[in-house]
């Protein structure tokens with residue numbers, strides 16, 4: 431009853447790329463320095479797993495991960511510990527990931543101790559600075575997680591992630607647990623921090639609405655595979671994969687006069703990730719399913735410049751017509 435943690439990750443060597451991922455069908459994606467890559471899909475699609483595999487919090491079944499041109503899959507745990515300073519994960523539910531018995535100061539101090547900042551005064555100074563950067567006050571340092579609101583707790587979680595001055599942040603649904611009004615505050619904070627600290631983000635979310643304004647590119651995942659990947663604008667304006675179209679139809683549209691296309695609303699349950707359907711994994715829910723979709727897995731390929739799709743609707747003739 432083992433879930434296939436089947437996320438081979440591979441590398442290609444390009445100087446400005448910070449990490450590169452290969453899904454099971456020979457597709458690799460890279461994250462460019464300073465960009466935000468959104469990864470979207472329903473729960474169980476493998477997006478959180480991808481994030482953890484990238485940081486080697488989970489080991490890849492196969493493949494390779496490159497960070498700034500260096501393969502990290504074979505690094506020892508000691509070498510990896512050093513590198514973790516540069517790659518941090520921010521969690522969906524900061525409450526679950528913040529020790530309730532520790533003060534904010536202790537929570538923020540821990541990564542500094544782990545990474546060898548021995549001077550106590552230096553640690554205190556960095557904690558005060560970081561609290562202010564995320565919009566909290568220094569008197570908050572002596573408080574405990576339960577004394578904060580959800581949005582403030584996420585600020586603490588973000589502060590903790592930034593304590594070691596990482597380059598890459600993998601944010602796993604960082605606003606999903608927050609009220610809508612608080613979500614945009616935290617998204618804006620993340621954007622500001624990106625500029626201030628020259629951060630690269632992989633931003634994981636379960637709906638396309640949240641990542642729209644923060645992502646430069648968006649990858650859509652279904653059952654452990656990428657089905658579409660392109661620049662944000664192209665994805666929202668001209669989605670190609672039927673699954674992406676369904677996801678977009680379920681995002682509330684800003685203009686209520688625009689009709690919702692009911693044909694594209696997603697129906698049916700997502701199949702079990704441990705036993706995905708043969709052929710195109712989406713065929714059990716796809717309204718455009720053809721015979722070949724049930725037997726042959728579509729290859730993830732570039733249909734238009736920088737627009738990658740895995741779907742038989744876009745065969746070669748169409749791509750070149």
Ligand code: SF4
Pocket residue numbers: 671672673710711712713714716717718719720723728740741742743
């Ligand atoms: Fe639908 Fe077939 Fe495309 Fe899969 S390959 S998304 S089943 S049309």
Ligand code: MG
Pocket residue numbers: 473474477478602
């Ligand atoms: Mg998840």
